[in-house]
Amino acid sequence: MATFRRQVTTLAVAHALSAAERGLAVLPLSRTKLPALRSPHRTDPAQPPCRGECGRPGHGVHDASTDPARIRALFAAAPWATGYGIACGLPPHHLVGVDLDTKPGTDAPAALRALGLRFRFAIPETVVVLTPSGGRHLWLTAPPDTVVPNSASRLAPGIDIRGAGGYLVGPGSRTAHGVYVTAPGTARLRPAPCPRNLLRLLVPPPRPPRRRPRPSPAFPGDGQGLLHFVLTAHEGQRNTRLFWAACRAHESGLGPALTVPLLEAALAT
Template sequence: MSTDLLNAALDAAERGWHVFPLRPGTKRPALHGEDHCPRTGECADGHRKWEQRATTDPDRIHQAWGARPFNLGIATGPSGLLVVDLDMPKTKDKSSTDTPNGVATFEALCERTGQAVPTTRTVRTASGGRHLYFTVPPEVRLTNTAGTLAPLVDTRAWGGYVVAPGSATPTGAYEVTRHEPVAQAPEWLLDALKPVQRPARPLSLPHPGCATRRAQVALEREAAAVAAAQEGRREAELFRAARAMGRFVAWGDIPRHEVEQAFQGAGEAAGLKPYECRSTLRSALNWSIRNCRPREAA
């Protein structure tokens, strides 16, 4: 057990930041993936990803970091955080200083927009970059970006995580360099990162093939609900709807590919990314089909 890593995890949890273990000495999650999910405990109702399993529970933290010297990940979205990642250029010649790093491009961005460089909690990364921590209002839901603000400037929010101070990799350690309180993200930064509202895509359902009338009506109803889901509820609504349709697939009332095609289109029409739809659909349908009760008992 590493007392320093355990204390770092407990300190983050006391701040309300949701943590999860990373493999010792790396930046990769130590939690099982969907292909190896035991479908027990937290995953009894279906596979839960690292963002869903991140925790502030001291007992769970003691159990995890008391077993192995895991590095520490902070799930930024559930923690109400936006972290601006100022990266170092990936050049073959490590001695070259010609390429500006993320700190320089971010400072140039602030200068161009007439804004002061924000003062907030700052962490030095293993590569020599910087993590700037900000809080985000609960009603604002941001996702990750890569180079959207400026070259070598990425952001982590919902769907993302950062390696926390106390962790270390073969290239170096993560250390707090500025201990200021975490500042609220400035309005200009939030405005620059808010997703552009895209016009809704028309929902297209497959023509009924071998589906029963009842299953087709249920599919049309559920797909419409997914397509109309509001931001922040889209993936949860897709998960719920797919689980509701799984029984019809298990009973042979409708082919699985028709359900997947309809929900893939509905999820993308709502604004989800294609890979998000595929992952959620696979998990929800697999669980529902496996746990479906017989038609007579439904």
């Protein structure tokens, strides 16, 4: 059994080094598909968790590397590793993984085809990895300036997305459920660019710009005018206008009611 485990780990290292030669950053995984190395901060409450800045291994996807020496060191620290993960979102490929699951009651491939018909995109020829459970991982790439987040069943049931901060189980990895293999005819391919219309579905829309608060209608007359006076202040006028408006508010008896709205107006500028 010990000999078989060493052979499995040796094979995982070989596959990981091969992926690294293609520019894919890798890290060792256990049979459970989780990072094989545990956090070095788990028993040190005085040391806050980090993303590898401490220099020690055990930071999950942040351990991923394309450096052969670093990869061998990671696997040497985790001799029980049986597979490897490929970090997504990193240069030069900026990999995006489309994970089509096979959970009971779901048909992820059909759901992806339906999305393609609805939003007018087609998945190009690309690397496809077959999972032991019967699912498949589609490897795509994103533009360098685009950050694709991870998601689970957001597009449709059974379709998970692996983006920045996530990883894909690499082909050749052995897990508790079996071995991940590259689909026939796709190992020679390079990851294809993600179709533009699909990419739009994967990237969350930008947040709307923050609007300046409008003067409250609860303060008629001088109240609204004072708020407007502060809201329209330009650089170099803001402190003076706020002081002047605050003085006028208190002189007119509106001071207690306008204190908070004037402060909010000043902060908004």
